[in-house]
Amino acid sequence: MKVFQNKFFLICLCIALVLCTVSTTFSLMGYREPVREVLGVIATPFRWGATVVTDAVSGFFKHFQLQGALIDRNEQLEEEISRLEAEKNYAELLEEENKRLRDYLGMKDKYPSFLLEEAMVIGSEASDYMTVFTLNRGTAHGISINMPVVVKAGVVGYVIEVGLTWCKVSTILEKSADSKGIGAYIENSGTMGVVIGDYTLEQQGLCKMTYIEEGADIKVGDLVLSSGVGSVYPADLIIGVVEEVTVDEYSRTIVANVRPTVDFSALHYVLIITGYETGDNGDYQKPVTTPPADQTTEEEDDYVPPGVGNGGYG
Amino acid sequence: MAKYILGRQAQTRSEIIRYCVIIGTTLFLLAIIQTSVMGRIKPFGVTPDLIITAVLTVTLICGYHAGSITGIAAGFIIDALASTGISLLPLIYFIMAYLIGYYVKVLNAHGYLSYLICFAIALGVRFLTTFAYTLLTYREIDFSSFLLSLALPELLGTLLFGALIFFPLLGICVRLQGKR
Numbered sequence: 186m187k188v189f190q191n192k193f194f195l196i197c198l199c200i201a202l203v204l205c206t207v208s209t210t211f212s213l214m215g216y217r218e219p220v221r222e223v224l225g226v227i228a229t230p231f232r233w234g235a236t237v238v239t240d241a242v243s244g245f246f247k248h249f250q251l252q253g254a255l256i257d258r259n260e261q262l263e264e265e266i267s268r269l270e271a272e273k274n275y276a277e278l279l280e281e282e283n284k285r286l287r288d289y290l291g292m293k294d295k296y297p298s299f300l301l302e303e304a305m306v307i308g309s310e311a312s313d314y315m316t317v318f319t320l321n322r323g324t325a326h327g328i329s330i331n332m333p334v335v336v337k338a339g340v341v342g343y344v345i346e347v348g349l350t351w352c353k354v355s356t357i358l359e360k361s362a363d364s365k366g367i368g369a370y371i372e373n374s375g376t377m378g379v380v381i382g383d384y385t386l387e388q389q390g391l392c393k394m395t396y397i398e399e400g401a402d403i404k405v406g407d408l409v410l411s412s413g414v415g416s417v418y419p420a421d422l423i424i425g426v427v428e429e430v431t432v433d434e435y436s437r438t439i440v441a442n443v444r445p446t447v448d449f450s451a452l453h454y455v456l457i458i459t460g461y462e463t464g465d466n467g468d469y470q471k472p473v474t475t476p477p478a479d480q481t482t483e484e485e486d487d488y489v490p491p492g493v494g495n496g497g498y499g
Numbered sequence: 500m501a502k503y504i505l506g507r508q509a510q511t512r513s514e515i516i517r518y519c520v521i522i523g524t525t526l527f528l529l530a531i532i533q534t535s536v537m538g539r540i541k542p543f544g545v546t547p548d549l550i551i552t553a554v555l556t557v558t559l560i561c562g563y564h565a566g567s568i569t570g571i572a573a574g575f576i577i578d579a580l581a582s583t584g585i586s587l588l589p590l591i592y593f594i595m596a597y598l599i600g601y602y603v604k605v606l607n608a609h610g611y612l613s614y615l616i617c618f619a620i621a622l623g624v625r626f627l628t629t630f631a632y633t634l635l636t637y638r639e640i641d642f643s644s645f646l647l648s649l650a651l652p653e654l655l656g657t658l659l660f661g662a663l664i665f666f667p668l669l670g671i672c673v674r675l676q677g678k679r
Contacts, residue, residue, distance in 0.1 A: 194597060197567045201590040204575050208586035221579040228531060228580055235535035243540060 285454045288337040292456055295337075299419070300460035302326055304334075306452050307351070316359040316387060316449075322457060323350040331365075331417050333458045339423035339446035340367065340411060341455050352457075356449055357424065358387045368414030369394055369424055371441075376401040377412060380424050380443055390449070391428060394441040401439060403430050409443050419461045518565075518675055522557060525671060526573050529553050529664070534581045537660070545649060547656030548625050550577050552664055554592050555599065555621045559614055560672035563600020570596035585635055587628070595624045618661065622654050629653055 211218050217225070289303060304326075308319035322328045324347055334341040334354045342356035343365065355364055360382030369380040378397040386393055394409060407427040413420025425445040433440045533549045550573045558566025574589030599617050603609070608616075629650055633640055 193564060193567070197571060197593055197597065198590075201571050201574070201593040204571065204589045205586045208575075208578055208589075209584070212584055212586065218579075220575075224576065224579045228527070231528070231531045232535040232580075235531050236539060239536045239539045 289456065291337050298461050299458050302328065302457040302459050304455055304457055306455065316356045318354055320352050320354060320455065321350065323348045323352050325349050327459050328352050328457055333418045334455050335422060335458060336447055336455050339425065340418065341447050343417045344457065357445060358382050358390065358392050360384050360387060365417055367418050367424060368412040369409050370412045371403055372408040372410055374402040376403055380409060386442060391442045391444055394443050395438065397439040397441065403427060403439065403441050405430065419458065521671060521675060522569055523572065526550065526553055526576055530576045530580050543652035543656045545653040545656055547653060547660045549660055549664055551621050551625050551657065552661035553668055554596050555617060556665055556668040557672055558596040558600040559603060559617060560669060560676060563597050563604060566596035566600040567593050587631065591624065591628050595621060622657060625657055626650055626654060
């Protein structure tokens, strides 16, 4: 090993060993050699400068890294927003359906004797105010003419025309030659009358209660309910609230303008009363007095027509 | 000892001083970069060894005498600036520089392929140094973890940044030799 036997190697080895030994010994004893101390002092400003430059440069690159991260994060958040919006829309749909079903349940609770068929409003036939509209239920669903249509808020109207999968409903605001009135009474006083549509009032979203006995006690704000007299509507359905009490200038009888409790402009789902229990024996009757000839069935014949002669109102 | 710094050929005192100043300053700056810049950036999660490249370059261009002395000085500087415990680097760098320089001289192995082989040997030395330091510090080593999280990233960083500083250092050393 000639390589390790020359003088230079041995001298250098000794120096290196001494340096290592002294450094390690001082270090283990917790002291710093003077040379190290001097070197450290000299190096400090350089190290400070290097650190500042490094931080600045790495900060500069970090800015771009951060920008990339922010872009990624932004994309993630946008996806998240899209997902949440979709969920929100779905939740709103569910909420609407839930509300509708609760209303339906409310109706079932409120009128346990009713046979109800839920229907969706799929069209209207009025320009300024929805007075006749179309539902997505027809004879295929057991719907027939003159069946009352209600919502939780109150009476909507009745079926005036029916097809296989659709039917048309005339609202209580509608005034036509063959429209039926509703036998009604004032909840507070028990005053009887008939609620019918009126050309003039229809535009204001009102209908009128007529055939009120003279001297009847009617006040603005009184609740008007169906009396069950007639062929179409069962008793105790909410019709509306008395908004104004006047005297007919021709007949000199009392007329009450009634604002329906139903908001016809916001109807999306309604309930068709396909039958209701009468008496104590649990029999159901259909609210139909004059079904079309082609829709009469044996089953319908089993039902007892509820009305007394309609006399022009239902 | 001074006559060995730039080889056995005659040299003036001013040349020796110039050599010491230039190489010393270079080592000092590289030590600053290694401890302050690389220690902060930590490419690949570790601090690459720039000093070993400097020692190797001086050894290859200026000879094993100059390389050995540079190795001792470099080890001392880096230990002084960064080490707080056991000091082995002056010895390791010296032996590495001496052996590589000696065999390069004996075999007259100049050229980039030889330099590349020498660089690989230096990386091996670096690997053993890291292993020794880790063993002395932690007593027990999970070798796979050591290899993946420490040794290989360090070798990769040293190779990469060593290659970056090799050519500027080569220029400095060749210039110093030319002044002789």
